Amino acid sequence: MKILVQKFGGTSLSNAEARAQVIEHIEAAIEQEYKLVVVVSAMGRKGEPYATDTLLDFIHQNGNQLPPREKDMLMCCGEIISAATLCSLLCAKGIPASVLTGAQAGIITNNDFGNAQIVSIKPARILELLEAGQVVIVTGFQGQTKTNDYTTLGRGGSDTTATALGAALKAEIVDIFTDVDGILTADPRIVEDARRLSVVSYSEICNMAHHGAKVIHPRAVEVAMNASIPIRVRSTFSKDPGTLVTHPDAISQDRNVIQDRFVTGIASFSNTSQIQVAAGEGVYDLQLQVFKAMAQHHISVDFINVNPSGVVYTVYDHELDRAVRILNELGYKPQCTSNCAKVSIIGGGMNGVPGIMAQIVEALTEEDISILQSADSNTTIWVLVQGIDMVKAVRALHRKFELHR
Numbered sequence: 001m002k003i004l005v006q007k008f009g010g011t012s013l014s015n016a017e018a019r020a021q022v023i024e025h026i027e028a029a030i031e032q033e034y035k036l037v038v039v040v041s042a043m044g045r046k047g048e049p050y051a052t053d054t055l056l057d058f059i060h061q062n063g064n065q066l067p068p069r070e071k072d073m074l075m076c077c078g079e080i081i082s083a084a085t086l087c088s089l090l091c092a093k094g095i096p097a098s099v100l101t102g103a104q105a106g107i108i109t110n111n112d113f114g115n116a117q118i119v120s121i122k123p124a125r126i127l128e129l130l131e132a133g134q135v136v137i138v139t140g141f142q143g144q145t146k147t148n149d150y151t152t153l154g155r156g157g158s159d160t161t162a163t164a165l166g167a168a169l170k171a172e173i174v175d176i177f178t179d180v181d182g183i184l185t186a187d188p189r190i191v192e193d194a195r196r197l198s199v200v201s202y203s204e205i206c207n208m209a210h211h212g213a214k215v216i217h218p219r220a221v222e223v224a225m226n227a228s229i230p231i232r233v234r235s236t237f238s239k240d241p242g243t244l245v246t247h248p249d250a251i252s253q254d255r256n257v258i259q260d261r262f263v264t265g266i267a268s269f270s271n272t273s274q275i276q277v278a279a280g281e282g283v284y285d286l287q288l289q290v291f292k293a294m295a296q297h298h299i300s301v302d303f304i305n306v307n308p309s310g311v312v313y314t315v316y317d318h319e320l321d322r323a324v325r326i327l328n329e330l331g332y333k334p335q336c337t338s339n340c341a342k343v344s345i346i347g348g349g350m351n352g353v354p355g356i357m358a359q360i361v362e363a364l365t366e367e368d369i370s371i372l373q374s375a376d377s378n379t380t381i382w383v384l385v386q387g388i389d390m391v392k393a394v395r396a397l398h399r400k401f402e403l404h405r
Contacts, residue, residue, distance in 0.1 A: 303382060
């Protein structure tokens with residue numbers, strides 16, 4: 001079968017006008033003779049009646065003591081409402097459709113309630129419905145354990161549902177519909193002339209997603225990459241093809257795509273704090289003590305630099321006081337800089353290219369922006385700056401690498 005998976009986020013389903021656009025995309029796929037699986041999120045965003053955050057607020061207002069297993073039962077309701085609503089609209093149009101929950105679709109997870117991992121998918125029921133000519137609507141963000149308990153997949157879980165189903169069904173492509181036209185070179189709220197990318201590699205978009213870009217969840221990209229299923233990130237509100245996400249070799253084989261760029265995009269996130277811990281004379285186990293203590297207290301660490309004289313790393317701003325207290329109890333006197341921002345320069349083409357770091361330093365120096373810390377990998381260079389300099393830094397780097405062109 002020629003299978004297409006479409007995923008529609010909360011803003012794509014939040015009102016009648018948006019849902020009409022969703023129906024048009026489904027009809028267009030049917031006209032192209034695809035067998036269609038549609039994954040849906042809960043309608044709208046926080047404050048709207050059926051949004052996931054609204055359901056969580058309901059718990060907070062009513063004792064705030066719901067156990068994780070029962071919380072997942074409640075959080076599954078938003079996607080069920082979306083799926084039933086869309087099914088009714090399709091049937092009214094004369095399009096045969098059926099709804100499956102994540103469990104009914106064969107999505108088996110572990111029992112980590114609230115952030116479950118998919119263990120396996122048994123798509124036999126989906127395939128039967130597709131063979132019968134049905135559009136199969138699947139509730140995103142959810143599955144079930146081997147003991148038949150509801151689970152949810154954590155933030156971005158509907159994206160993961162879509163790509164995991166795409167992999168299990170050997171779909172030709174997975175379309176992720178959202179409220180933007182694709183993947184941009186930077187956050188358009190920061191950079192007015194940010195440009196839509198026609199094609200990016202899996203690793204590039206994974207790095208962009210991990211470091212601040214919120215168009216698609218990195219877990220979903222990793223699932224698609226492992227199965228070699230192409231993704232298109234598209235707008236619900238236009239017919240534009242959006243951004244294609246695929247393997248670099250597939251990009252290079254497409255003669256219509258010319259890749260001549262070192263840097264693909266700039267991502268950023270704020271609300272992070274830098275911690276520096278110096279090793280005293282004769283202290284050789286500082287690194288072990290520090291990071292073991294952070295792990296034991298479930299404090300996530302990032303941007304790690306380790307050297308014989310000590311360690312430098314970052315934590316979220318809201319974890320800073322707790323991290324400092326733990327370090328003080330170990331006898332350390334950390335130096336801290338709060339309200340920082342991590343800016344990431346991402347591009348699969350810059351590996352081994354001399355001069356990239358020089359251009360980054362030049363761009364930031366011209367704007368009187370101090371680099372507090374830096375690190376790099378094959379496809380990404382990270383710099384830590386003061387939070388008040390984040391917007392200026394992103395704009396300066398976007399200009400320096402001419403990403404608007």
